[in-house]
Amino acid sequence: MTLKIESLVLSDEKSYECKLQHGEAVSAEMKLTVNQYPREFYVEDTGDVPVDGEEASVARCVTKGAKPEPKMWFTDADGQEVSLDEVPVISQGDDGLFDKTITLKKTFTKQDNGKSYKCHVERADLTTNVTDMSAIQVHYASSVVLLNSVPEVWEEGESLQAACEAWGNPTPAVTWSFTPDAKTNVTLPAGDLLPSNFQTNGARIFSNRLAATAQGLTNNGTLTCTADNKIGSPASASFKIGVYAAPVTTVPTTTGMAPVQEARAGGPDGAVIGGVVAVAVFVLIVAVLLIARYFMSHKGTYRTKEMTMAEDEEKRGDLMADEDEEILAESGGRKKEFFL
Template sequence: MNLKSNLIFTLYTIYGILLKVMASKGKVRGISGQYPLVQNVTVTEGGMANLTCRVEYNDNTSLQWSNPAQQTLFFGDKKALRDNRIELVRATSSELTISINDVTLGDEGLYTCSLFTMPVRTAKAYLTVLGVPEKPEINGLTKPAMEGDHITLTCITQGSKPAADLRWFRNEKEVKGAKEVNASGKTFTVRSSLQLHVDRNDDGVAYTCRVDHVALAQAPQQATEVLEVHYAPRVEIIKSTTVPQEGQYLKLECFSRGNPSPDPVMWTKDGGDLPDLDRIIVQGRELAFTSLNKTDNGTYRCEASNHLGTSSAEYVLYVYDAPTTLPPSTTPPLHPIPPDPTVQLSTHASDPTVTGSRDPNALGQHGTDHALIGGVVAVVVFVTLCLIIVLGRYLARHKGTYLTNEAKGADDAPDADTAIINAEGNHAHAEEKKEYFI
């Protein structure tokens, strides 16, 4: 403080003492209800704070602002402290407002507004200065990471007041980390750690550390790191058709995923090289058959590798006969014709979703229906034969009885019917004769 400032401060002090002395003698009287009114202020470090002191009634008594060190800043419209950051905003008999620009953490504290009545009345306003946290930094990332590694990501931010909050995000999904807070004078240093067991799913994933703080309500600070993970390849074969038939076009694509990329891939057939045919075309990862035939049957293998390992997948190709064209039918079939069975597939790749499998020699589901119909027909034929046999035996028995009766009465009868009647009558007479002789 220079000589002029010291002189002004001394004069204000003497003036205050004189007011107190005069009040003690009853020469200056305060007006009842004259109290200064102030409000607490919160400002971000580097910002501007306005301190306002008001009174409802005033008899031209002066207002004064003092800093936490009890240094007078303004007495009425007179500046007492030489600080270019402090300026007068408004000075009247009922209000004294000052501003502090480029606020620092050292400006925080209790400011006093004094109304020089007898006795002197005061009001205190607390100026809170928020420490802005620095942009966070992420440490502990190794590039590239290997699949299976355990790594620890650490996020650090300094200069916050109060202590900031750190949050982790895996892409857009929040994950929980372990936070640690340390005081550094009036500000805080905050750390947050995230434990990772790296796998291939972490390749290309963005991990973000975000700082949440009251001083960053509109624009939170954050830092982002993208993981690069190296891993062994994994292979699968994708086919262009489900049921390969003679004369058709078939494309097999060897889809391999690995980092570094496993280029190129290698195709083999039945454990050996591919046949040198114009119908088989190899282009990059694709194996194409322009026109299938039975000689193409076999096991096709695709293999890919990088410096971390090798992976392969197999496809068993079975070529079916080309479908024959049937003449158009005027009536719809009783039963729909089931589809042809698909090719039998197999895989030795680490990914089980490569291919499916079906028996190419399967007869289809309609064999069971044919057996059932045959059984029903056999039962009907057997029952019919049994009925014919029983009916034949019945007719034969009645025919014998008719012929026997006709023979017995044939001697004296002019026709067959009379012979049967005579035979029955002779039989009755015989019974009578037999009874008579007894």
């Protein structure tokens, strides 16, 4: 004997009895259980924005009208099950069906930014439904670095360029500001972040002509690049610059008037070249004078010695001639020889 029920419904879940009458009656009872796949299965966004280092509930995975209670879990982009900080919400209606919700609630870090998650639901037949979620956007504080090394000492009139790089989520706003050196006793006009001879273009700052301290304007101080996206504290990177006045040269006049001061227009390169040339000329002149003096002094000494030797030879010859005459006179004109 076979019991066959077509198009089972939940109301078919009951006990069924089979009786066999053959002399003595024999019966057997069976309990029929009817399962129900989830009638609804979806993932919804909570609207919460996770922040680095903070706990947040970013999504809910929901099943409705399931029997028995389904197993549900989240996995990350690596396929690992996520440990949740919130227990599931489960309810059972009069019809015996279960509604169940799990929430993706955890402490997020900026390393989780851009990762995607999946919700899994295991049905009564042990098959699994999977629903993908959109990538999670984790907000984290700004960071900033300088892109180039900037010298600290500059000459008036030179051009300066610098740039910084900032990152964060959301993308931070970048601003440049200037703090004058306290020794200059100069302050910026109210509302101004930079001296009038500086311009910015996003994360870049430049000045076509640096100025030393004069008439209420100075470029001696600290330039700061600040990045801020309203998450945590702003980040900044700074560097100092010192601008000195261009040196001047004095041009003498032949009219008896006061010397005229002319600013050197050649810049730092002209100053270096001019100094090198001047030193070279001076060294050359001194060398020529020393060499000339050396040769003159040695030439005079040689002549003096040469004349003295000639005079000595002449005197020695005269003396020998006188001695020969005396000897001849004493010997009656005969020359005597002596042997030792």
